[in-house]
Amino acid sequence: MSIAKRMLMRSAVAGVLAALATMPAHAGWDLLNMPKGVSELSREIYDMHMIMLWICTVIAVFTFGAMIWAMVRFRKSKGAVADGKMLHNARLEAAWTIVPVLILIGMAIPSVEKLIKIEDTSGSELTIKVTGYQWQWHYEYLGTGVSFFSRLARDSDAARQKRSGIDPRSVEHYLLNVDKPLVVPTGTKIRMLLTANDVIHAWWVPDFGMKRDAIPGFINEMWISVDEDKPGTYRGQCAELCGADHGFMPIVVDAKPPAEFRAWLEQQMAAAAGSRLAATE
Amino acid sequence: MGEHGHGPPKGIVRWLTTTNHKDIGTMYLVFSLVMFLVGGLMALVIRSELFQPGLQLVDPAFFNQMTTMHALVMVFGAVMPATVGLANWMIPMQIGAADMALPRMNLFSFWLLAFAFLLLLSTLFIPGGAPAAGWTLYPPLVLQTGQAFPMAIFAIHLMGASSIMGAINVIVTIVNMRAPGMTLLKMPLFSWSWLITAYLLIAVMPVFAGGVTMLLTDYYFHTSFFNAAGGGDPVLFQHVFWFFGHPEVYIMILPAFGIVSEVIATFSRKPIFGYEAMVYAIASIAFLSFIVWAHHMFTVGMPLAGQLFFTLSTMLIAVPTGVKIFNWTATMWRGSISFEPPMLFALAFLFLFTIGGFSGLMLAIAPADFQYHDTYFVVAHFHYVLVPGAVFGIMAAVYYWLPKWTGHMYDMALAKWHFWLSAIFVNVLFFPQHYLGLAGMPRRIPDYALQFTEWNMVSTIGAFGFGLSQLLFVWLIVKCVKGGERATAGVWDYQHGLEWTVPSPAPYHTFEKAPEVR
Ligand code: HEM
Ligand SMILES: [Cu+2]
Ligand SMILES: [Cu+2]
DSSP states (O other): OOHHHHHHHHHHHHHHHHHHHTSOTTOGGGOOSOOOOSSHHHHHHHHHHHHHHHHHHHHHHHHHHHHHHHHHHTBGGGTOOOOTTOOOOHHHHHHHHHHHHHHHHHHHHHHHHHHHHHTOOTTOSEEEEEEEETTEEEEEETTTTEEEEEOBOHHHHHHTSTTOSOOGGGSTTTTSOBSSOEEEETTOOEEEEEEESSSOEEEEOGGGOOEEEEOBTOOEEEEEOOOTTOOEEEEEEOOSOOSTTGGGOEEEEEEEOHHHHHHHHHHHHHHHHHHHHHHHO | OOOTTOOOOOHHHHHHHOOOHHHHHHHHHHHHHHHHHHHHHHHHHHHHHTTSSSOOSSOHHHHHHHHHHHHHIIIIIIIHHHHHHHHHHHHHHHHTOSSOSOHHHHHHHHHHHHHHHHHHHHGGGSTTOSOOSTTTTOTTGGGGOOTHHHHHHHHHHHHHHHHHHHHHHHHHHHHHOOOTTOOGGGSOHHHHHHHHHHHHHHHHHHHHHHHHHHHHHHHHHOOOTTOGGGTOOHHHHHHHHHHHHHHHHHHHHHHHHHHHHHHHHHHHTSOOTTHHHHHHHHHHHHHHTTSOGGGGOGGGOOOHHHHHHHHHHHHHHHHHHHHHHHHHHHHHTTSOBOOOHHHHHHHHHHHHHHHHHHHHHHHHSHHHHHHHTTBHHHHHHHHHHIIIIIIHHHHHHHHHHHHHHHSBOOOHHHHHHHHHHHHHHHHHHHHHHHHHHHHTOBSSOSSOOGGGHHHHHHHHHHHHHHHHHHHHHHHHHHHHHHOOSBOOSSOSSSOOSGGGGSOSSOOSSOOSSOOOOO
């Protein structure tokens, strides 16, 4: 290598290393798989995902193994001579048509079971209507008069402006924080009604397992339920391209134990009633 | 033109007026290469912005224009025209015909395509910029497009018309112009794959044209096909789009299946294993591709029965796809394998396309797709089937037939460099995107939360490595056209097919007298 080339290489490597070095120690290298999540549904979906992943891995070991074996064993450079009469083999071909069908049936059965469960929104104890707007979410606790908008937190919004000069690493939960989170009770089956005001959006919190489109003029349904023992804050994002700020309409859900939730809701109801009163006076 | 023994006219006139299938094939291939580089540059803009969190280079609106245009350029400008170029060059030579059946229409469809792209790319320079609603063009978002809207729709109409004409030409040529003795079940698999592709094109391009025309009337005449307030339904467009869109992905991959079949047989020095099963597998894939479309729409809120149907029908596609993969492996089995550049690309196809098939199977499972949908997992899936799938297939074809086209051998060492760099970087580029998607990164976003930083950086490094490696490809082709060791008629030391019976370079007119096929 010439000196110039070597210097170029070195500075390229140094540049990449410098970029890598600016990353925090608890970096995202280990984020390799779907989260198990905090609900029965998300665990079912995770299990389905893992079943599929393992089946595919096993099939891959066999097929890639056969390919690699052929490439190693039957190389011309090792003196392999082609067997020009090997044109077809009915038994073999039947086998590699039928065996995959059986495997597919094996995959289909659990997925059908899970699908039926996912689509069953009956028996919910609370209904929340979610409306997508360009670019924020609106939440309405049906029958309580409580509703509010939820949009990207101010500090994230400032940092995400082009060449804002603000380091995203200095912002707490960069792009995954909102001014006013959705609050839900844990251990409760909640029916979500989804719609939109302008274009299609999609509501998705990975820890809850589900994602569903919010379509203007139509109402979609899904249900979520956060484990009783897993109160906390869960974050997600809009998952359907909805225009310029599609990347900037996060979802934050605060899951509280039912008693705390009730207290919060009553306080919100009182505030809502107060402001309605003020408006009519 | 076209009379016996004449060579082509010289200079620019040749290219503007030629009706020769080889010239038109060359124009398609060059056009496709240029579009591949243009679309690649757009991809590098996207990957550069995604190198780090925060917005450093572009506005979100321009970012969306880049993702939309990148996809449209790659699908309609790079992959499809490349396969049409290959069809033009190779189908007449493979079936022993003198030319394509409809040479003037052939030329017309090329120039329609070129004009369509002039129109589409020019939207980048008008006020408001290019379309930015994604290549899927979903309303109502797409109806927020500015002045680019009618231009993009018209461009799509022209591309569709061009594709349909190309498809008609392929069908008429194959049905009517095969040499005596060339029965359908003796036809090389590349020609077979294109025959079936052509039927797919004719079936779905008009549907797409209808869909975008409805967008146009919604935009200008308030017809409300896709507007709930006027009694329409935005999801209807998605059904129409994917009724076209899923067969479309097979339009891109089937010709690559044909190419890979020929290349693997040649470099295993053995006829393809299970020829008839290969033909039937392509036909069943083509049929199934019409009844799986809504697997792209599991989150729109279809009824349970619909979700079950589309999960099961999609899984079925894995069966004929598996047959193809097993037959390719069996073709190598007890062969005498060597690793020339076309074979290297075909083998990379074999491994990496299969990975894309596995992720496709996972995506087919509706309950799991509720997590995967619209994340980088999907981006990884379709890039595995399209880049090391369709694009590597096309590259294998170029390395396979380039000596036949130019009459020169190319620089083997350079080709191997191109292969290894491409094969390594394509994985650096796309494999981490599986992780990003599973970890929860949505697709089509210009900026992301901090935990996605690391794998995005890796992906961007892969993108630049892959992009720069393609310059070797361009250089190699230019070098090979200009000169090189003379290629023999057979080029490779094991041949099957009529194209290897004519000299290299193939004379301007081949098979004016039909060859005998035993
Ligand atoms: C075993 C075969 C395959 C199966 C089972 C399969 C399945 C799927 C599924 C279910 C999706 C939708 C994912 C989602 O949006 O949530 C998808 C997306 C996609 N697939 Fe495949 N696929 C297969 C092969 C292919 C091939 C051969 C191609 C093209 C060469 C392809 C190209 C695409 C593209 C472009 C998308 C994304 C479209 C978009 O949303 O923009 N797939 N695939
Ligand atoms: Cu969005
Ligand atoms: Cu599809």
